[in-house]
Amino acid sequence: MSTATKHEAHASNEHPAHSAHVSYLKDGWSIWSWLFTVDHKRIGIMYLVMLTIFFGVGGALAGLVRTNLLSPTGLIMDNDTYNKTFTAHGVVMLFLFLIPSIPGVMGNFFVPIMIGAKDMAFPKLNIASWYVWMVGASFAVFALLTGGIDTGWTLYPPYSSRSSHSNVVPGVFGVFITGFSGIMTGLNIIVTMHRMRAPGMTWGRLPLFCWAMYATSLIQLLATPVLAIALTLLMVETGSNALGMPIGIFDPALDGDPLLFQHLFWFYSHPAVYIMILPAMGMVSELLTCFSRKNIFGYTAVAWSSVGIAIVGFLVWAHHMFVAGISYYAALLFSLLSMFVAVPSAIKIFNWTATLYRGAISFQAPMIFALGFLVLFTVGGLTGIPLATLGSDLHLHDTYFVVAHFHFVMVGGMVLGYLGALHYWWPKMFGVMYSDFWSRIGAIMICVGYVTTFTPQFWLGYHGMPRRYPNYPAEFQYLNVLSTAGYSIQAAAFLLIHTYLIASFFTGKKAGPNPWGATGLEWVAESPPITHNFEATPKVVCGPYEYSLNMTQTGEKADVR
Amino acid sequence: MSANEGALKHHFEDIEQQRGAERLGMWMFLATEVLFFGGVFLAYTVYRIWYPKEWAAASGQLNVLVAGINTVLLLTSSLTITFAIRAAQLGNRKALMNLLAITGILGAGFMCFKAYEYNQDYEEGLVPFCKNFGKELVHDPDDHSKALSTFNDQWEKKGIAPQRIRLFMTFYFIMTGIHGLHIIIGIGAIFYLWYRAYMGWITADRYVGVEVTSLYWHLVDAIWLFLMPLLYLAGPHHGLHF
Numbered sequence: 001m002s003t004a005t006k007h008e009a010h011a012s013n014e015h016p017a018h019s020a021h022v023s024y025l026k027d028g029w030s031i032w033s034w035l036f037t038v039d040h041k042r043i044g045i046m047y048l049v050m051l052t053i054f055f056g057v058g059g060a061l062a063g064l065v066r067t068n069l070l071s072p073t074g075l076i077m078d079n080d081t082y083n084k085t086f087t088a089h090g091v092v093m094l095f096l097f098l099i100p101s102i103p104g105v106m107g108n109f110f111v112p113i114m115i116g117a118k119d120m121a122f123p124k125l126n127i128a129s130w131y132v133w134m135v136g137a138s139f140a141v142f143a144l145l146t147g148g149i150d151t152g153w154t155l156y157p158p159y160s161s162r163s164s165h166s167n168v169v170p171g172v173f174g175v176f177i178t179g180f181s182g183i184m185t186g187l188n189i190i191v192t193m194h195r196m197r198a199p200g201m202t203w204g205r206l207p208l209f210c211w212a213m214y215a216t217s218l219i220q221l222l223a224t225p226v227l228a229i230a231l232t233l234l235m236v237e238t239g240s241n242a243l244g245m246p247i248g249i250f251d252p253a254l255d256g257d258p259l260l261f262q263h264l265f266w267f268y269s270h271p272a273v274y275i276m277i278l279p280a281m282g283m284v285s286e287l288l289t290c291f292s293r294k295n296i297f298g299y300t301a302v303a304w305s306s307v308g309i310a311i312v313g314f315l316v317w318a319h320h321m322f323v324a325g326i327s328y329y330a331a332l333l334f335s336l337l338s339m340f341v342a343v344p345s346a347i348k349i350f351n352w353t354a355t356l357y358r359g360a361i362s363f364q365a366p367m368i369f370a371l372g373f374l375v376l377f378t379v380g381g382l383t384g385i386p387l388a389t390l391g392s393d394l395h396l397h398d399t400y401f402v403v404a405h406f407h408f409v410m411v412g413g414m415v416l417g418y419l420g421a422l423h424y425w426w427p428k429m430f431g432v433m434y435s436d437f438w439s440r441i442g443a444i445m446i447c448v449g450y451v452t453t454f455t456p457q458f459w460l461g462y463h464g465m466p467r468r469y470p471n472y473p474a475e476f477q478y479l480n481v482l483s484t485a486g487y488s489i490q491a492a493a494f495l496l497i498h499t500y501l502i503a504s505f506f507t508g509k510k511a512g513p514n515p516w517g518a519t520g521l522e523w524v525a526e527s528p529p530i531t532h533n534f535e536a537t538p539k540v541v542c543g544p545y546e547y548s549l550n551m552t553q554t555g556e557k558a559d560v561r
Numbered sequence: 562m563s564a565n566e567g568a569l570k571h572h573f574e575d576i577e578q579q580r581g582a583e584r585l586g587m588w589m590f591l592a593t594e595v596l597f598f599g600g601v602f603l604a605y606t607v608y609r610i611w612y613p614k615e616w617a618a619a620s621g622q623l624n625v626l627v628a629g630i631n632t633v634l635l636l637t638s639s640l641t642i643t644f645a646i647r648a649a650q651l652g653n654r655k656a657l658m659n660l661l662a663i664t665g666i667l668g669a670g671f672m673c674f675k676a677y678e679y680n681q682d683y684e685e686g687l688v689p690f691c692k693n694f695g696k697e698l699v700h701d702p703d704d705h706s707k708a709l710s711t712f713n714d715q716w717e718k719k720g721i722a723p724q725r726i727r728l729f730m731t732f733y734f735i736m737t738g739i740h741g742l743h744i745i746i747g748i749g750a751i752f753y754l755w756y757r758a759y760m761g762w763i764t765a766d767r768y769v770g771v772e773v774t775s776l777y778w779h780l781v782d783a784i785w786l787f788l789m790p791l792l793y794l795a796g797p798h799h800g801l802h803f
Binding site: 117118119120121122123125183187188190191192194195196221222223224225226228229230232233236240243245247248249254255256257260264267532537 | 608691
């Protein structure tokens with residue numbers, strides 16, 4: 001220990017000659033300086049580029065699905081193609097966009113800056129996670145392009161292993177590999193938050209986004225391996241069928257148990273919903289305080305409710321299987337446990353509402369996204385209650401009610417959080433401001449588009465339209481057309497958002513270090529930050545949301561506008 | 562200027578922070594490994610409860626002597642890698658290299674025995690992915706006429722469902738296969754450490770690489786301690802032989 005203390009004295013005069021004052025964007029211009037980078041900020045940007053592409057692909061596939069549903073008999077494709085299209089939409093959106101989105105982009109870019117570190121704890125592991133993710137994504141895209149998968153993203157055997165003549169094995173292998181990438185990122189974030197915090201950055205002073213990322217990373221670490229083993233068993237079974245030596249790990253005809261796969265699958269895939277929503281919740285905590293110029297209400301409650309959601313999220317997986325044949329008592333227990341998720345979620349919603357109360361609210365784009373999140377997530381959360389209730393789930397299971405519910409949570413919740421984060425931190429990431437007017441229009445269009453798309457689906461589901469069917473009775477047509485119209489609004493909004501964000505590189509005015517007058521540590525750094533984030537290790541003197549004192553975490557004046 | 566200067570990576574403030582990060586990182590990784598194997602242990606347990614008779618019959622066909630020898634090899638290798646940490650901390654390069662080499666060789670010995678065992682399983686027609694499954698002529702310990710018969714015939718006589726034996730053997734190959742993959746990765750890591758020690762790169766202040774590798778090695782060892790009774794001791798064996 002004495003050598004360590006002695007060493008601390010030397011720590012401050014490291015790298016005196018390093019190009020410490022160059023922004024991370026200007027620290028090397030070649031393609032190799034990006035592909036071989038270990039800078040967490042560049043890795044975040046690399047994730048951003050790929051995620052934007054996959055989001056576009058997933059969105060276009062959703063467009064195909066919605067277009068086909070314009071007609072009760074399927075407008076543009078045959079039933080088999082329809083199956084493959086909605087499966088591709090699910091796989092791309094979940095595994096290639098939603099799960100890596102905020103952890104990959106904002107987690108990588110901002111967690112080290114927000115805790116005052118120079119980089120992630122394991123920079124090489126960090127860039128490896130991007131490459132691993134790209135390899136997995138390549139397998140998945142290969143599977144989807146060369147024949148597709150027709151099982152739905154849930155890949156239930158024995159259909160997927162025995163009957164489906166589609167590209168199950170390469171697709172599953174791709175998902176299997178992307179899982180390792182998530183584990184790497186999660187591990188990095190947890191170790192970074194434990195070991196790399198700047199002096200004074202106690203756990204009680206961590207930004208709520210970091211708390212949410214911590215809870216997310218815990219889920220990624222503990223749930224993803226279970227999916228990996230479930231997918232391994234599925235690949236073995238599917239492969240054995242292809243070889244003509246069938247083994248029935250999950251096939252009841254060969255004494256296997258299909259429910260076992262569902263248990264293992266949902267043990268990951270239900271917590272995965274919280275991998276998607278928790279970072280967005282953390283983001284909303286940042287946005288609501290900043291744009292209402294108020295300290296967060298109930299910091300401790302909001303922070304621990306993230307961990308609470310992560311823990312309870314592990315105990316509710318079987319509510320996806322109420323009608324699959326689990327025992328009555330198991331269903332009863334899982335129904336009750338599912339209700340418990342409402343408690344930490346409600347804690348968050350009420351604390352956010354209390355934060356807004358009598359705040360000086362300004363409706364800039366990030367705030368519109370955050371408020372949209374608040375409304376849409378609440379709708380998505382509340383419609384989860386009839387699904388967690390055994391009696392009503394019998395009626396609503398596998399209908400469009402479920403589709404609407406989880407799109408409200410994942411898309412209305414997660415995507416709005418992601419867009420809010422992108423708009424909030426865009427000036428920090430690239431040093432430029434986007435158009436204030438068009439961004440507000442874009443944010444409002446997104447919210448309107450979501451509500452128009454998914455609200456009719458509650459009616460459709462309640463009246464019995466099953467999910468994943470290409471055909472429906474003619475009296476459902478007007479609701480389906482309305483839903484597709486909502487999709488068009490969203491598509492236009494996304495085009496608009498991409499247009500003004502890209503335009504900001506060329507025409508946007510330069511953003512100072514702190515364009516929003518926010519208090520977090522990331523706003524003390526330059527915009528865009530230098531390669532080592534801070535000129536000197538920052539000393540943290542207060543909590544992350546001292547808006548009443550107008551003070552950043554290093555004790556400087558936050559809003560000088 | 563202490564020797565720590567060289568061991569410290571640029572983004573850490575001091576060497577203890579760096580060591581702590583590396584240790585915590587490995588512990589976190591081990592947690593994911595436990596969950597990874599936990600999933601397949603769960604699946605195994607479900608079917609063991611459902612099909613106890615087949616599980617006992619199939620387990621009895623495995624080579625418990627080889628598995629026992631392998632257990633001894635792995636446990637010994639865990640001991641030697643723990644001594645290697647001490648050697649690294651003391652800067653005793655010679656002892657470090659010897660201990661790492663012994664650990665790696667013990668691991669390689671484990672894999673050799675495993676390969677022998679897999680080959681034996683194939684020859685007896687116990688590999689569920691192969692066309693000869695259950696069709697090879699083998700000795701039936703319950704049949705005192707000493708005549709050779711196929712497993713399929715023996716199972717039929719005892720009222721055992723062959724697809725459930727296939728299920729057990731599938732779990733056997735998946736579990737030992739994934740475990741074997743971990744052993745191979747571990748051997749690679751240990752020989753990389755040996756190379757670094759050989760080049761003189763593992764000085765006393767850089768012992769933590771040996772420590773985290775040993776953590777990984779202990780976990781792989783511990784998993785074997787669960788695999789061994791679950792797979793090999795689930796049913797009665799008829800004598801110990803190669």
